[in-house]
Amino acid sequence: MKILLHICCGPCASGVVPWFKAQGLDFVGFYYNPNIQPFSEYEKRRVNLEEVAKILDFDVIYSIDWEVEKWIHNFSSEQRCYNCIFLRLEKTAKLAKEIGFDAFSTTLSISPYQSLDVIRNCFERISNKYKIDYVFNNFRSLYQDSIKFSKSNGIYRQNYCGCIISEYNMLLRKRAKGDRIE
Numbered sequence: 001m002k003i004l005l006h007i008c009c010g011p012c013a014s015g016v017v018p019w020f021k022a023q024g025l026d027f028v029g030f031y032y033n034p035n036i037q038p039f040s041e042y043e044k045r046r047v048n049l050e051e052v053a054k055i056l057d058f059d060v061i062y063s064i065d066w067e068v069e070k071w072i073h074n075f076s077s078e079q080r081c082y083n084c085i086f087l088r089l090e091k092t093a094k095l096a097k098e099i100g101f102d103a104f105s106t107t108l109s110i111s112p113y114q115s116l117d118v119i120r121n122c123f124e125r126i127s128n129k130y131k132i133d134y135v136f137n138n139f140r141s142l143y144q145d146s147i148k149f150s151k152s153n154g155i156y157r158q159n160y161c162g163c164i165i166s167e168y169n170m171l172l173r174k175r176a177k178g179d180r181i182e
């Protein structure tokens with residue numbers, strides 16, 4: 001079974017990819033994240049993933065376009081996070097079909113900040129819509145491994161999810177703690 005693995009960022013990939021390798025799964029990564037804003041941050045995380053992929057020796061397809069315009073209409077949606085995850089996983093499933101892969105997956109479920117129910121529901125809907133299998137797993141137990149990997153390899157770890165709203169919320173939390181906002 002050939003799997004297209006959606007990758008949100010290098011640190012999350014560093015936790016999940018060793019699991020895929022240990023299972024003997026045949027996979028290629030796919031970096032597609034129109035939610036990462038601004039573009040300088042999108043590029044920073046892309047380059048960071050290149051570094052991780054080099055260290056762990058796996059292939060990644062990088063989306064040529066940022067496609068933020070496909071995300072931006074979510075800005076004021078109450079379902080923003082659901083739509084955000086759906087958008088990225090749908091693109092992954094569509095590409096997997098196009099290139100003749102059998103299934104799609106994601107690194108997102110390593111994050112304790114993402115809803116596993118939302119991810120699972122997106123998988124189910126997209127799988128039914130495009131008639132393609134998926135690999136879903138709760139990877140949260142690997143989260144600490146990804147932190148260790150980042151520390152020992154000098155890998156950048158972002159402090160907000162991706163969109164400017166998540167950055168704003170992170171800065172508000174900082175300010176509430178009395179930390180300086182730079």
Ligand code: SF4
Binds near residue numbers: 035080081085163166
């Ligand atoms: S907080 Fe994260 S998951 Fe939610 S909309 Fe922003 S980038 Fe997407």
